Amino acid sequence: MNKNMSAKGGSAAGGKKILEGSRAIAETVNNCGVAVVSAYPITPQTHIVEELAKIKADGQGNFEYVRAESEFAAISIVLGAAATGVRTYTATSAQGLLLMTEVLFNVAGMRLPVVMTDANRAISAPINIWNDQQDAMTMRDSGWLMVYGETVQETCDLHILAYKIAEATLIPAMVNLDGFVLTHVVEPVEIEDAKKIKIFLSAWKPTEILDVKKPLTLGAFVTPAHYMEIRKELHDDIVAAKKLMTKEMVNFKKIFGRKLSLCEYGGAKDAGTVIVAMGSVLGTIREAVETHCNASLRNAGILKITSLRPFPDEEIIKLIGSKKNIIVIDKSISLGTEGILATEIRRVLYGKSKARITSVIMGLGGRDITMEMIGKAVEESKKTKEQVIFIGK
Amino acid sequence: MVEIRIHGRGGQGSVTLAELLAEAAYYSGLMSQAFPNFGVERRGAPVTAYVRLDKKFIRLRSQVYEPDYIIVQDASLIGGVDPVKSGKAGIRQGELFNGVNVFAGAKKGTVILINTKKPASDFKAPAGVRIKTIYATGLALEVIGRPIVNTILLGAFAGLIGTIKMEAVEKVITERFSGEIAQKNIAAAKKGYTAISNN
Structure with missing residues (x-):
C-alpha cells in the first residue's frame, strides 16, 4: 500500500463511522482487549486480519500478533494462548476453517473461550472464493457457539457478546458474517470504544490454566468411564448458554442501546x-x-x-x-x-x-x-x- | 434510493471510488453502502463496483441491476460484448477482457458519466439515457501528474448528483491520503467538480 494512503477509515477510536466491514470488526476486536491474535490470511477473511496487523503496527493494539504458517497452526496457537488464561482471537474462511477442524473440536472439548470470526465462503471443489454458508454449517457439531450477523453493526455487536458468553460458559464462539457481502461492504457503523466495552465485558478470570508454577493437564486422556459424561456436560452447557445469552443481550441493550436476539x-x-x-x-x-x-x-x-x-x-x-x-x-x-x-x-x-x-x-x-x-x-x-x-x- | 454502478479496469481504483463516494455521501448527511462486484481481480481486467444512497439505512444486499447513475472510468470498456448474452461465453482471455456491457440496465433517466476525450454526442445511448463526458485522464495528468482518475471523477460526480457536498469530498480525501498527495487529490476533485458544472 502507498505510504501516503491510510487504511479505510483511520484510527481505532470509537464512534459512529462509515467503514469497511472488515475494518469495523478489527477495531471492535481490538477494543475488546484481546491479548493474542493469530491468523492465516484467506479470502474473504483477509482484510480483517490485515487491519488487525495494521492496528498493531500503528501502535494502537495491545495484543501479540502471532503469524501462523497455516490455519491449523493459527487455531492451535490461540488454543495454547487461551489455555494460559488470556483473551484470544482468530479469523478464517472456507478451506481455512476446514483445515482447523480437528483443533476446533479440541478447543471446544478443552472448554477454551476462543472467539473466531468466520467470513462465510463456499467450499472447494470446484474452487470458489465467493460467499455461501457451507463452511461454518459444516462445523455445526464441533461444540462451538455459532451466531450470524445481518449487518456490519450486528456482526461487531455479536463479537462483543461472544467474548462475554464464551468466557462465562467456557465454550468457544464463532461469529459468522457473509464473506464479501459484509466483509467488503462500506457502510455506517458505530464502533464501541474499549472503555464502554469494558463495562459490559469485564476481564476474564479463568480458574484452570496452564501455569508452570501450578502444573496441570488440559484435554487429557479419558476412558469410556467418563467420556460420555464430559460430552453430555458440554451439550447441557450449550443448551444452558441460551438463557445466559438472552440475559446478556438485555444488558447489551442497556449499555450500547442496540438490540440483539437469538x-x-x-x-x-x-x-x-x-x-x-x-x-x-x-x-x-x-x-x-x-x-x-x-x-x-x-x-x-x-x-x-x-x-x-x-x-x-x-x-x-x-x-x-x-x-x-x-x-x-x-x-x-x-x-x-x-x-x-x-x-x-x-x-x-x-x-x-x-x-x-x-x-x-x-x-x-x-x-x-x-x-x-x-x-x-x-x-x-x-x-x-x-x-x-x-x-x- | 439512488443506485450507482462503476466500471473500470483492475488498477484504476473502481472499488476505491465507490468507497470514497459512499463515505462522502455519508458525511453529506445521507446513508450509503459501497461494495465491489466480487470478481477475481487482476490488473487491466474489467472491474465493477456499486454504491447505494438513501435517506435510511440500506438493507438491500443484492448487486445493482438498474442503476440511476453509471460511471465509466475507462471508455475503452464501451463496445465490448457480453460473453454470456452473446452466447460466446468462454475462458478465452480476449472475450473475458472485453466482456462488459456498461449500458446494461440503463433505464429512462439514468445518467452515465464517461471518462473520455470525446463529446457525449459521440456515444449511442439507450433511449432516455443521458450521457455526460469528462476527460478525467487529461485532468488527472494536469493536476496530479499521473493518470489516476478517481478523485477527478469523485468531484465530477458530486457536481452531477448535487447531494454530495464538496466539503465532504475533501474530508474523505484527507482521511485516506496525507500531505501533498491529499492536497493534489483535493485539487483534482475540485477540477472535476468545476469541469462537470461547466459541461
Whole structure:
C-alpha cells in the first residue's frame, strides 16, 4: 500500500463511522482487549486480519500478533494462548476453517473461550472464493457457539457478546458474517470504544490454566468411564448458554442501546407464510417483503435466526408454530438431504406444527440473491411437491 | 434510493471510488453502502463496483441491476460484448477482457458519466439515457501528474448528483491520503467538480 494512503477509515477510536466491514470488526476486536491474535490470511477473511496487523503496527493494539504458517497452526496457537488464561482471537474462511477442524473440536472439548470470526465462503471443489454458508454449517457439531450477523453493526455487536458468553460458559464462539457481502461492504457503523466495552465485558478470570508454577493437564486422556459424561456436560452447557445469552443481550441493550436476539420475528403478525433465514440475506428479504415486489410476498412474515448454537427451539415454536407455510432459505446444503437450517427448523417444529416446510437453497458460491428471487422462492415453494428446491435466478 | 454502478479496469481504483463516494455521501448527511462486484481481480481486467444512497439505512444486499447513475472510468470498456448474452461465453482471455456491457440496465433517466476525450454526442445511448463526458485522464495528468482518475471523477460526480457536498469530498480525501498527495487529490476533485458544472 502507498505510504501516503491510510487504511479505510483511520484510527481505532470509537464512534459512529462509515467503514469497511472488515475494518469495523478489527477495531471492535481490538477494543475488546484481546491479548493474542493469530491468523492465516484467506479470502474473504483477509482484510480483517490485515487491519488487525495494521492496528498493531500503528501502535494502537495491545495484543501479540502471532503469524501462523497455516490455519491449523493459527487455531492451535490461540488454543495454547487461551489455555494460559488470556483473551484470544482468530479469523478464517472456507478451506481455512476446514483445515482447523480437528483443533476446533479440541478447543471446544478443552472448554477454551476462543472467539473466531468466520467470513462465510463456499467450499472447494470446484474452487470458489465467493460467499455461501457451507463452511461454518459444516462445523455445526464441533461444540462451538455459532451466531450470524445481518449487518456490519450486528456482526461487531455479536463479537462483543461472544467474548462475554464464551468466557462465562467456557465454550468457544464463532461469529459468522457473509464473506464479501459484509466483509467488503462500506457502510455506517458505530464502533464501541474499549472503555464502554469494558463495562459490559469485564476481564476474564479463568480458574484452570496452564501455569508452570501450578502444573496441570488440559484435554487429557479419558476412558469410556467418563467420556460420555464430559460430552453430555458440554451439550447441557450449550443448551444452558441460551438463557445466559438472552440475559446478556438485555444488558447489551442497556449499555450500547442496540438490540440483539437469538431469533426475531418481523413482517406481518398474521402471516400465513414465513421466510426463515440467517445472515445478510435478511436485509434483502426485508426489503422484498416490505416493497411487495412479488404478490406472493404480501402478508409474509420473516424469522431471523441469529443463534444457530445454541438453537432457540422454544422461541421458534412460539414465533412460527402456528404458521401454515414455512420457507427456509439456506446458503448451504447437507448434500443428499436439504438445507441445514431447514432440517433444524423441521426438528424444532416436529409434532408442534402442521406447517408445510420447504427448504430453499439459494446463493451458493456467491450467486447473487435479488428481491425478485425471494418472491420466486415463495411462489415456487407453494407449487412444488419437493422438500428441497434450488432458486438460482 | 439512488443506485450507482462503476466500471473500470483492475488498477484504476473502481472499488476505491465507490468507497470514497459512499463515505462522502455519508458525511453529506445521507446513508450509503459501497461494495465491489466480487470478481477475481487482476490488473487491466474489467472491474465493477456499486454504491447505494438513501435517506435510511440500506438493507438491500443484492448487486445493482438498474442503476440511476453509471460511471465509466475507462471508455475503452464501451463496445465490448457480453460473453454470456452473446452466447460466446468462454475462458478465452480476449472475450473475458472485453466482456462488459456498461449500458446494461440503463433505464429512462439514468445518467452515465464517461471518462473520455470525446463529446457525449459521440456515444449511442439507450433511449432516455443521458450521457455526460469528462476527460478525467487529461485532468488527472494536469493536476496530479499521473493518470489516476478517481478523485477527478469523485468531484465530477458530486457536481452531477448535487447531494454530495464538496466539503465532504475533501474530508474523505484527507482521511485516506496525507500531505501533498491529499492536497493534489483535493485539487483534482475540485477540477472535476468545476469541469462537470461547466459541461
